[in-house]
Amino acid sequence: MLKCAVFLILIISTCLVITSCRAEQTAVTTVTAPLTETAIPPSPPANTPEVAPSRSPTPEVLTEPAPTTAPETPATASVCFTPADLIPIAFMPEGDRLLVRTGSGVQIFNLVTMQEESFFKAPMNVLAAALSPDGSTLAWSLEDHTIQLLRIADQKLINTLPGHADVVYKLRFSPSGDRLISASHDTWVRIWDLEGNLLYDFQPDGEVLGIGISPDDKQLATIPFDGPLKLWDLVDHKLIAELGSATGYDTSDAVFSPDGRYLAADLATGLYLWSLPDGELQWDEVKNSMAIAFSPDGRYLAYSDIDENNDIILSSPDGSQVVRTWEGIQAPVWEMFFSPDSTNLVTADGVGLRVWSVEDGKLLYIGKYACP
Numbered sequence: 001m002l003k004c005a006v007f008l009i010l011i012i013s014t015c016l017v018i019t020s021c022r023a024e025q026t027a028v029t030t031v032t033a034p035l036t037e038t039a040i041p042p043s044p045p046a047n048t049p050e051v052a053p054s055r056s057p058t059p060e061v062l063t064e065p066a067p068t069t070a071p072e073t074p075a076t077a078s079v080c081f082t083p084a085d086l087i088p089i090a091f092m093p094e095g096d097r098l099l100v101r102t103g104s105g106v107q108i109f110n111l112v113t114m115q116e117e118s119f120f121k122a123p124m125n126v127l128a129a130a131l132s133p134d135g136s137t138l139a140w141s142l143e144d145h146t147i148q149l150l151r152i153a154d155q156k157l158i159n160t161l162p163g164h165a166d167v168v169y170k171l172r173f174s175p176s177g178d179r180l181i182s183a184s185h186d187t188w189v190r191i192w193d194l195e196g197n198l199l200y201d202f203q204p205d206g207e208v209l210g211i212g213i214s215p216d217d218k219q220l221a222t223i224p225f226d227g228p229l230k231l232w233d234l235v236d237h238k239l240i241a242e243l244g245s246a247t248g249y250d251t252s253d254a255v256f257s258p259d260g261r262y263l264a265a266d267l268a269t270g271l272y273l274w275s276l277p278d279g280e281l282q283w284d285e286v287k288n289s290m291a292i293a294f295s296p297d298g299r300y301l302a303y304s305d306i307d308e309n310n311d312i313i314l315s316s317p318d319g320s321q322v323v324r325t326w327e328g329i330q331a332p333v334w335e336m337f338f339s340p341d342s343t344n345l346v347t348a349d350g351v352g353l354r355v356w357s358v359e360d361g362k363l364l365y366i367g368k369y370a371c372p
Contacts, residue, residue: 078363080371083109084119086353088335088346090131095339098346099138100353100367101129106138108152111355111365120155122148130171130180137194139180141168147182149196159196164188169250170210174217181220183208189222191234202237204230210265212254221256221263223248229265229272231279241279244272251290251334257317258298266292271303273319283319290334297342300358304333304347312336312347314358324361 084107089099092108097117100107105122106129109115120138129140137158138150147161147168166186173180179199180192189208190201210223219240220232228242246269254265262282264273270287274280288306294317295302301319305311310329315322331349338345344364345356353367 079114079365081109081111081114081365081367082369082371083107083353083367084116086348086350086367086369088337088348088353089129090337091339091344091346092131093133093135093340095341095344098355099129099131101126101140106140118155120150127167128169128171130173132173132194133175133177137173137177139171139173141171141182143167145184145186147171147180147192149180149194158194161190161192161196161198163190163198163201170208172211172213174213175215176217179217181211181213183211183222185209189220200237202232204232209248209250210252210254212256212263212265214256215258215260219256221254221265223252223254223265223267229254229267231263243274243279244281246270246272253292255292255294257294257301258296262294262301262317264292264294264301264303266290266303273301285319290332291336291347293336293338293345295338295342295345295358296340299342300338302336302338302345304329304336306332310349312345312356314345314361326356326361 083100085100085102087101089101091098096110096112098109098111100109103125105126106120108117110117122140122142125143126140127143129138131138136152138152139147141147145164145166145168149158150156151158164182164184164186166184168182168184170183171180178194182190185207187203187207188201189204191199193199204222205224206227207225208222209225212221218234220234222230222232226247228244230242231240233240244267246267249268252266254263256263261276262273263276264271266289270284271289271292272281273283275282286303286305289304292303298317300323301315301317303313305313309327310332312326312329312333313322314324329349331351333347333349335348336346343358345358347354354363355365357364
């Protein structure tokens, strides 16, 4: 059955730290030289974790969270709140509300009022969830291997999508918002329209543990249980390229830069970044990570570095210049994403859900199971 190494480590980290929640010290921000103008490409148009037990090779994560030595941040520096869980999915398009997945459903939490705005109750355990780019549609996968589409406005069920024969841990809407891509341990990738109709499906060879869609909706990256990342043409459904030789795990993701110049992936052997369309490897400096994201405005690449005390790094899109480092994170970060306007970065590590200001590095909000 599933190898639960990554998931168990996150649970252990959570338990160790929650017992000392009142004494938690927040992270220090280290600012390095700003990006030069030539390192930032022109801002292109703007374009979820699924945390699950891994049945594939696990990264070399710490068995215990390293205690932080950072000085305590003043209480006025960040706001503590208690979301339904610590598994963020996405920002709503306005950027002031955060979607949080729980086992029993999905919460919309308002960061202005600091209150739950609504809760979508699922009929059974939710394994993965995704939000359409316009914020109108929620998709989630359930423990019976089905997928459901729901309308955000009134929580109405749009359709139930059957077909997968094993757990679905990856759901992604296309950047245009007119398609949903699902990937399952049953080895199938399926592409649906927003009415729930199956448009196309195929088997990329073996279990698919991670997916990513290009900003023009024309290419799909798949990360397998064993073997290289594969790049597919979504127009003629043909294999374009095989990149790298590493395997994936259930927290693996593939992400395209908003201008389509780069493809990045967090694999079992580290972070990789390729240039497109030639597929040349540009950067692979970080060897142990579980999260990576491009900012929607195309200015930044954010990633975690487990070997460096779980640091979170903000860099140029090609990884060549570090802009900022958030230090002293207490456990491996396994999820991160930017707000639609690129002003904030969300990170989750099983101990806390944090919202950072990209401009000055300040910790704006911290979500915990219990606040002091």
